[in-house]
Amino acid sequence: MDVDAFPRLIEALMRPDAYPHPADPVEHIETHISHVFLAGAFAYKLKKPIDLGFLDFSTLERRRRCCEEELRLNRRLAPDLYLCVVAVTGTPDASRIGGSGSVQEYAVQMHRFPQEALLDRQELSGDLIDRLAVKVAEFHARIPVADTESPFGTPEALLAPMVENLAQIRACALLPDPCERLDRLETWTRARWQALIPMIERRRRNGYVRECHGDMHRGNIALVDGEIRIFDAIEFNPFLRWIDTASEIAFLVMDLEESGATALARRFLNRYLERSGDYELLALLDLYKVYRALVRAKVMAIRLGQADPDSAQGSRDRITCIRYLELAESYTARSRPPRLLMACGLSGSGKSCLGHQLREALPLIHLRSDIERKRLFGISEAVSARASLDAGIYFPTATEWTYARLLRLAEGILGYGYDVLVDATFITGARRARFWDLARRRRIPALILALDAPVDVLRSRIICRQAENRDVSDADLRVLERQRLALEPLAGEERARAVFIDTGRGPTLPEVLARIESAFVSERASTEQ
Structure with missing residues (x-):
């Protein structure tokens, strides 16, 4: 089509009788590369006859091929919206979707949806x-x-x-x-x-x-x-x-x-x-x-x-x-060095719940041991991997593999300049020590978020979690009792670099955030002395 005739075709497609179905009124949306007509239950998208360098719609054949590609590609994520490629026939002044006569343009036909759905x-x-x-x-x-x-x-x-x-x-x-x-x-x-x-x-x-x-x-x-x-x-x-x-x-x-x-x-x-x-x-x-x-x-x-x-x-x-x-x-500016946080506590203490809140409130990447353990074994997070103690994917060596993976991921993410929150039970001092060592090697601030709650609260949460099947964690009451027996509490320097959170009392998120920032300020001050 002659470029000069294209505006006349656009004007013609604003008439309801240009469509083979009820289309009154026709709405027109123009973008920098296309024209979209909202007509009745359908939408029709035409390419502008332009060449912008990064795209070339300069010929009718190119526009036809691009319409066909648009149909193929978009059926991957919106198969029910994309219907077919249709010809725009007639003349520039009397154009019609489909019909007989010479082909003036091509359009992608789609099911229409309310613009408020965007x-x-x-x-x-x-x-x-x-x-x-x-x-x-x-x-x-x-x-x-x-x-x-x-x-x-x-x-x-x-x-x-x-x-x-x-x-x-x-x-x-x-x-x-x-x-x-x-x-x-x-x-x-x-x-x-x-x-x-x-x-x-x-x-x-x-x-x-x-x-x-x-x-x-x-x-x-x-x-x-x-x-x-x-x-x-x-x-x-x-x-x-x-x-x-x-x-x-x-x-x-x-x-x-x-x-x-x-x-x-x-x-x-x-x-x-x-x-x-x-x-x-x-x-x-x-x-x-x-x-x-x-x-x-x-x-x-x-x-x-x-x-x-x-x-x-x-x-x-x-x-x-x-x-x-x-x-x-x-995006080209870096404001400060990355920081490492460890969320530790027994199953049911609320580590992941707090982690989900913190990953919206702070610019950090949240690593969950439950998810990374299953990934190591090629198991979907939605699949339960419950087994007897020390069996399935929960045998002792698998636990060591999981902490090793968390350590590798944390080091990589910190190297990319992002804060990291590692969410795991961390019930032994040896497991925590690896992450303290990582912080020392990278010369970055690190902090423990020590979560706890009364044991009856922990048990109740685990029972509810299992009944609702709403979390990736497979921990049950047997696992909780094993953890309580093996727990090595924080002591000495670890206690000094920890924020203790009683999730049974339910501190507010602003309280937790203030305590985290205060702890990092204190650590920075002690480091600079």
Whole structure:
């Protein structure tokens, strides 16, 4: 279709009689690369006849192929939303969905859902975020892995769109002069990329470059009839889709943080890591968060170039673009060294409950011994592995393996610059000593959260937990009694570096947070003396 005729076709598709079903009224949504028509029970998405470098919709054949790819890719995560590819026929001034006559355009037909179903238009709950994290982790586990002989996911393929984003934002003459900030971001990006090349290559060899969604943020996720539907995957450029799964996670984390939902961003990240076991992605997370914030800034810059810059929408797009640039720059700063926390206590003392609260309140990664033990044996966290004492996956050597894994993970995560909360019983001084030694070797502050409750409370919690089958822990009353007999209480220096929490009394989260910060301040002061 002639580019000049395209606006006439868009106008024609605003008429209800352009559709083979009831469609009055027709609503039109325009993005920087597409037009979407909400018509009756359906939505129709057309590609704009444009070439932006990172995408090329300049010919009808390219647009048709991209519509078919969009259908294939999005049926992976939203199979009931994506129906088929339809032809737009007739003439530019009398266009019709389907019908006879010459093909003017192609569109993807989808089931329509209320715009209020989009996650960026509703208040999000912690439960929904947990479900989303599990869904994404399971999606990443089953999608195709890039062939190591392919060009996807190489260090060069990773850097190219990062630099291109910066160039396209620079080209937007409608922004206040952002050159100094963009120069700082480019310098940081190139230096961080250079330092991470070995990690990028290793993850590529180990199968973390996969055919992902590519554009996973709240605006492309909807809650439809209570089910999470992730749509609008990138079909137009395989290099933006065949990416490290870390890049996909960074987009959602960045998007939640940009919206002000920092606690939910932390919750999503922790739940994804628990489900996937891919703690190594933390090494790349800041680089990818900068990249993803710049992707959104670029989209705003492109929209500015397509609309009236003096309009109310143009003003909003300019403000949003600048906000994403500021967010990207904030990810390049490290405020303090990482910290290590050990949550210790008998089964039922509330370690994991507190850990779930702390991982939303603090920028930390929560490691649970119950989950990592099952991962060692290839058992899903949802599967019970209860057995007789010292049997199944709970024989003594397996316990040592579990603590060794927790130690390796904690050291890696601390090395990536993130705080760590290790959640385990830690009933012996020898097990705790390994983590104190880790803190000394890395010269970082460390603290014990010593949780306890009256024994009748511990027993009641374990009985309820087993009856409800609502936790990954397999500990029962026999295990609790074994732990009580083997417990080596904190003494000496350990007591001095501990925050004691009676969960039977139920201190508030603000109380616990204040005591944690106070303890770290005291430790820092004693270290500096």
